Structure formats: C-alpha cells, structure tokens
Amino acid sequence: MKPWILGLTGGIGSGKSAAAQHFRTLGVPLVDADEAARWVVEPDRPALAKIAEHFGADVLQPDGYLDRAALRARIFQNAEERRWLERLLHPLIRQEIRSYLERATSPYAILVSPLLLETDQHRMTQRILVIDVPESLQLERAMQRDRADRKQVEAIIKTQAGREERLRRADDVVMNDRDLAWLHSEIERLHRLYLTLRGGQP
Numbered sequence: 001m002k003p004w005i006l007g008l009t010g011g012i013g014s015g016k017s018a019a020a021q022h023f024r025t026l027g028v029p030l031v032d033a034d035e036a037a038r039w040v041v042e043p044d045r046p047a048l049a050k051i052a053e054h055f056g057a058d059v060l061q062p063d064g065y066l067d068r069a070a071l072r073a074r075i076f077q078n079a080e081e082r083r084w085l086e087r088l089l090h091p092l093i094r095q096e097i098r099s100y101l102e103r104a105t106s107p108y109a110i111l112v113s114p115l116l117l118e119t120d121q122h123r124m125t126q127r128i129l130v131i132d133v134p135e136s137l138q139l140e141r142a143m144q145r146d147r148a149d150r151k152q153v154e155a156i157i158k159t160q161a162g163r164e165e166r167l168r169r170a171d172d173v174v175m176n177d178r179d180l181a182w183l184h185s186e187i188e189r190l191h192r193l194y195l196t197l198r199g200g201q202p
C-alpha cells in the first residue's frame with residue numbers, strides 16, 4: 001500500500017519538533033527535514049566540501065563538522081547566499097526524505113518540515129497539519145531556546161511563508177499558545193482522526 005503522508009509544518013519556534021516528538025511517542029514513523037539537512041552535510045558527504053569551497057573554511061569547525069551558527073549568520077543576512085545553499089541542499093534533503101518515507105509500512109507516516117509549503121516537499125504529502133502561534137510567542141520561544149537573537153529570528157521569519165498563507169493551505173491546525181499538555185492532547189485528537197481516515201482503529 002502506498003504510504004499516506006501527513007505534512008507537519010509551522011514557522012521557526014512554532015512547536016513543530018514538540019508536536020513531532022509526541023506523534024513519535026504514539027508510534028508514528030516520522031522524518032524531519034531539519035534532521036535530513038544535517039545528514040546531507042556530514043563530514044563524509046560531498047555537499048560539505050562544496051559549502052566550504054563556496055563560503056570559505058570559516059564555516060567549518062576544527063573537528064571538520066559544519067559550523068552551523070556561522071553558516072546561519074551568513075545565509076540569513078544575504079538572500080543570494082541562502083538561495084545558493086538551498087539549491088545545493090534541497091534536492092539532497094528531498095532524496096533523504098523520499099527514501100525514508102518509501103520504507104514506511106504504518107497506517108500513516110509524517111514529514112516534518114519548516115519549508116513544506118515554500119518548497120515542493122508538500123507534493124509528497126496527502127494532508128497538511130499546521131502548528132500555529134502568534135508571532136510574538138514564536139519570537140519569544142525561538143529566542144528562549146537560545147538559537148538566535150531577535151534580529152536573526154525576525155530575519156528567518158521573513159524568509160518563511162506568512163502565517164495567513166500557512167493557515168489558508170492547512171487541512172488541520174493546532175494553535176500552540178497554551179502549555180505542552182494542551183499540545184499533546186491536540187496531537188492525540190488528530191492521531192485518532194488520521195487513524196480513522198486510514199481505516200484503522202482509533
């Protein structure tokens with residue numbers, strides 16, 4: 001049976017990973033585009049050499065791994081550089097996602113991606129779940145997690161689809177503006193729905 005794929009998306013800091021983690025504990029197989037983006041730049045992969053050649057050796061750590069903070073600073077202040085990186089990595093990320101999803105044998109599987117709607121990744125999915133938060137909370141959570149300062153998070157948000165567009169394209173929405181217990185209860189509700197849609201027992 002062709003696997004039925006749920007696309008799970010939301011902007012930076014919306015709570016995609018927290019939502020995904022709960023689907024995982026419910027036993028749903030899941031591939032995360034941010035994780036795939038890490039696999040394709042491991043030290044033995046050709047993409048890393050191309051990145052070092054293009055951006056210079058200061059985007060590499062002394063141990064040979066990608067210096068992610070250095071590259072992040074470069075690409076979110078220069079749209080041309082970001083597009084160069086995306087042209088290199090997105091086809092490789094897509095390949096990793098596809099080979100993972102092809103192996104799924106469960107009633108449904110999940111593709112988690114911040115850029116599901118911005119790229120053609122959404123074409124691999126049958127239904128779209130958006131994790132939504134007001135932008136002020138998104139900023140606060142993304143900064144709190146200590147990944148970036150306010151200016152950088154704002155720059156990243158600007159490159160992503162706007163909240164309205166995401167909501168317009170969503171089949172299901174979870175408003176993640178309460179605590180984690182609420183998020184988990186919403187995920188459980190949707191998990192029952194997806195199993196029912198797939199003809200399984202809720």
Ligand SMILES: CC(C)(COP(=O)(O)OP(=O)(O)OC[C@H]1O[C@@H](n2cnc3c(N)ncnc32)[C@H](O)[C@@H]1O)[C@@H](O)C(=O)NCCC(=O)NCCS
Pocket residue numbers: 011012013033034037068069071072075082085086089093113114115147156159160
């Ligand atoms: C620039 C990199 C090295 C920064 O790594 P870092 O570990 O700091 O962040 P991480 O990869 O966990 O991403 C965190 C968040 O940043 C946002 N983000 C990452 N890349 C992009 C992008 N190209 N456009 C918009 N937002 C992005 C997403 O919301 C993502 O969830 C990394 O994000 C990267 O390689 N990006 C290019 C590949 C890509 O587009 N990945 C997104 C999934 S397809």
Ligand SMILES: Nc1ncnc2c1ncn2[C@@H]1O[C@H](COP(=O)(O)OP(=O)(O)OP(=O)(O)O)[C@@H](O)[C@H]1O
Pocket residue numbers: 010011012013014015016017018019034114141142144145176177178179180181183
């Ligand atoms: N309902 C919630 N209550 C409190 N904290 C939350 C809630 N949901 C998520 N968080 C926290 O907010 C931060 C961002 O959440 P998460 O990492 O899941 O976002 P994300 O959408 O995966 O972000 P990114 O696109 O950067 O990967 C994390 O520190 C997470 O623990």
